[in-house]
Amino acid sequence: MKLLLAKTSTAARWLLLCSLLPLSTCSPKPTVLDRAQVLGKLVVATTNSPTTCYDGPQGLTGFECDVLKGLADKLHLQLDLHFFDSAPEAVDAVAGGQADLAAASINITPGREERVRFSRPLQQVVLQLVYRAGAPAPSNLGEGKGNLQVVAGSSGDELLKMAKGRYPELKWDTADSEEDADDLVNDVAKGDLDYTIANSDLVAINQRYFANLRATPLTGTQDLAWALPRDGDDSLFKAVQGYLHQLDEGELARLRDRYFGHINETDYLGVARFTSDVQQRLPRYRDWFKDAAQRYGVDWRVIAAIGYQESHWDPAAISPTGVRGIMMLTTDTAALLEVNRENPAQSIRGGARYFQQILAQLPPQIAEPDRTWMALAAYNQGIGHLLDARAIAAQLGGDPNRWLDVRNALPLLSRERWFKKTRHGYARGREAVGFVGNVRNYYDMLSWMTQQQAGEEEEPAQPKETTAERKAADLRPAAVTAAVIRSADARLPGR
Numbered sequence: 001m002k003l004l005l006a007k008t009s010t011a012a013r014w015l016l017l018c019s020l021l022p023l024s025t026c027s028p029k030p031t032v033l034d035r036a037q038v039l040g041k042l043v044v045a046t047t048n049s050p051t052t053c054y055d056g057p058q059g060l061t062g063f064e065c066d067v068l069k070g071l072a073d074k075l076h077l078q079l080d081l082h083f084f085d086s087a088p089e090a091v092d093a094v095a096g097g098q099a100d101l102a103a104a105s106i107n108i109t110p111g112r113e114e115r116v117r118f119s120r121p122l123q124q125v126v127l128q129l130v131y132r133a134g135a136p137a138p139s140n141l142g143e144g145k146g147n148l149q150v151v152a153g154s155s156g157d158e159l160l161k162m163a164k165g166r167y168p169e170l171k172w173d174t175a176d177s178e179e180d181a182d183d184l185v186n187d188v189a190k191g192d193l194d195y196t197i198a199n200s201d202l203v204a205i206n207q208r209y210f211a212n213l214r215a216t217p218l219t220g221t222q223d224l225a226w227a228l229p230r231d232g233d234d235s236l237f238k239a240v241q242g243y244l245h246q247l248d249e250g251e252l253a254r255l256r257d258r259y260f261g262h263i264n265e266t267d268y269l270g271v272a273r274f275t276s277d278v279q280q281r282l283p284r285y286r287d288w289f290k291d292a293a294q295r296y297g298v299d300w301r302v303i304a305a306i307g308y309q310e311s312h313w314d315p316a317a318i319s320p321t322g323v324r325g326i327m328m329l330t331t332d333t334a335a336l337l338e339v340n341r342e343n344p345a346q347s348i349r350g351g352a353r354y355f356q357q358i359l360a361q362l363p364p365q366i367a368e369p370d371r372t373w374m375a376l377a378a379y380n381q382g383i384g385h386l387l388d389a390r391a392i393a394a395q396l397g398g399d400p401n402r403w404l405d406v407r408n409a410l411p412l413l414s415r416e417r418w419f420k421k422t423r424h425g426y427a428r429g430r431e432a433v434g435f436v437g438n439v440r441n442y443y444d445m446l447s448w449m450t451q452q453q454a455g456e457e458e459e460p461a462q463p464k465e466t467t468a469e470r471k472a473a474d475l476r477p478a479a480v481t482a483a484v485i486r487s488a489d490a491r492l493p494g495r
Contacts, residue, residue: 146194327351
């Protein structure tokens, strides 16, 4: 029967399955997984959020989205994604039999466990009370003075209902149905709302763009997981659990690092200064960054982010070691590249060319975006030291082609017991790790800010990745072309 099903259309497969089942002596009812495989798709309720799924350069991307793609690949199914306005709505879709599972940055709470069952945790967060700098910083929910708003049915809403007995004067509103937690955090940043409650990962991401956001923890760590129906059918649940167990904590950590590993590198004052410099300084040099990047086939935002980390876009910058200019080139590097490092246009062109040369020298098996992060480390400390760190990563049992493992090895280059075994000796590896983290942050912020500008049509941010490089089974986000994307307003199939 499997051979016959593989050769038929979706509609024909349904008819074939229905006609064959009665012929069986026991006439088994198709399981959830059987039904999904007959239809060839996995129906997932999700949200459009920086912590779940969003439209990226090669299509749909995001931490949970990438893990989902790996599951779909393992089960040989197409992702049928339905976008809802909030995590509670996504949970409702699963509880109501409208989706196979929900993946929407969902906190495991007692109330939700009564309605759905949860997979192994994917992430841990802390619920935080979000407010603006300069506003009173309450140490508990009873001290807040102002308008507090949360998403109806959210983990924050549940927390407030439980806290009401302890703080009888506690009051809050629920947001309009079309607003999610990310919208409310933005409302706080803009001054339209005094307080909201959100997960710490979402708060940290927004703090990169809004320097005035502050947060107070309200809980200990909470697990985030996928929600599946409580319908007595274990087929899909067991497949999900097996897939997440196969990923193991080390591989999930690599995916977390891809999206969250650099978000705390830049402090509040740094964000505020960067925002000002994008508006005041960048316009003088932007065309030069674009021209140089186009000439050497790299993303201009990466080159601009390097320039900001090196000099804050100051063409007269000089370091104590003698490097100078916007891209902080050494005398020897500038001579090799045949540029005048004190000329802003030439310095930018030289930096772009140097970065492109480093990318070309890296082993071909290093895929994006790890390739870009390693090239940044080499830009800071030299290609030789980067290769030494890759060798140490391999010695420690890590993958020398993954930035997370190489990042952990770089600080060891300053320890004698390690650097004396390397080809290129001592290096300030911790400095390279900080350099990469800051550049990644500036890159993300610059991409977001330029895309917000009215009338601008830029290529989306992030280093490009091929379909093969993004396979979730290989811990790189899988192809997005197989995903069917729908609004929650679209009619969902009956379950």
